Amino acid sequence: SEVALAQLPTGRIVALTRTVRSPHNWQTWSDDNGRTWRQACYGTFAITGGPIMVGTASGYLAVVGREGGLTLHTSVDGGLNWDAGTVLDPDPWCNPAMIESEPDVLLIFNHAPAPDLRSPGMPKLFRMRMTDKGPIPLFP
Numbered sequence: 235s236e237v238a239l240a241q242l243p244t245g246r247i248v249a250l251t252r253t254v255r256s257p258h259n260w261q262t263w264s265d266d267n268g269r270t271w272r273q274a275c276y277g278t279f280a281i282t283g284g285p286i287m288v289g290t291a292s293g294y295l296a297v298v299g300r301e302g303g304l305t306l307h308t309s310v311d312g313g314l315n316w317d318a319g320t321v322l323d324p325d326p327w328c329n330p331a332m333i334e335s336e337p338d339v340l341l342i343f344n345h346a347p348a349p350d351l352r353s354p355g356m357p358k359l360f361r362m363r364m365t366d367k368g369p370i371p372l373f374p
Contacts, residue, residue, distance in 0.1 A: 235251070235252070235253060235254055236252055236283075236285060236299075237249060237250070237251045238250045238281075238285040238286060238287035238297050240287040240289035240295060241289055242289040242293050242312055243289070243291065243293055244265075244312065245265065245267060246263055246264070246312050246313075247264045247267070247268055248262075248289070248295060248312070248313040249262050249271075250277060250281070250285065252280055252281070252282055258277050258278070258279065259277035260274045260275070260276060260277060261274065261275060261276075261277040261313060262274040262275070263313055278316050279301060279307055279316065279319060280301060281297060281305060281307065282300050282328075283299045283300025283301075283328030283329070283330070284328070284329065284330065285297050285298065285299030285330070286330050286331060286332045288332050288333065288334055288340060290337065290340070290364050291334065292337065292338050292364070293312065294308060294310055294338060295308065295309040296308050296309075296340055296364060298322070298330045298342050300326065302321055303321045303322070303324035303326060304322045304325065304330060304342075304344050304358075305319045305320065305322065306319065306320045306322055306362065307319045308320075308364060308368060320368070320369055322342065322344075323358055327344075327346035328344060328346075329344060329345050330343065330344050331343040331344075335361075338363060338364040339361065339364070340363075340364065341359065341360075342360040342362065343357065343358070343359050343360075344357070344360075346358070361373070361374075
């Protein structure tokens with residue numbers, strides 16, 4: 235019911251979705267600009283909360299959403315394998331947005347409501363550099 239898509243510099247389009255009754259994400263990809271798609275298969279995690287996926291300039295894939303809090307999963311091989319995930323924020327609310335602000339640097343924004351659901355919420359911004367060894371947090 236929630237789909238995240240990204241296109242890599244190679245042209246590959248990767249799609250992740252999680253149906254209501256599925257314990258994991260389903261994944262598929264297309265190597266011909268979406269004309270044909272590989273048969274969907276189980277992914278290795280179950281990310282929800284309106285996940286957002288980005289393909290970076292160097293070909294990294296990153297998907298952020300809710301999974302034990304705001305969690306970032308990355309792939310260095312076009313979506314064939316994914317890391318175990320990096321919890322950016324343990325807050326269970328997840329309303330993410332993510333862009334590549336410069337080559338291989340992601341800005342990840344999340345706005346969670348206040349615990350009492352009445353006070354103004356606290357927006358949070360994360361800056362992450364994508365590397366072959368995984369994402370590295372960057373601080374101002």
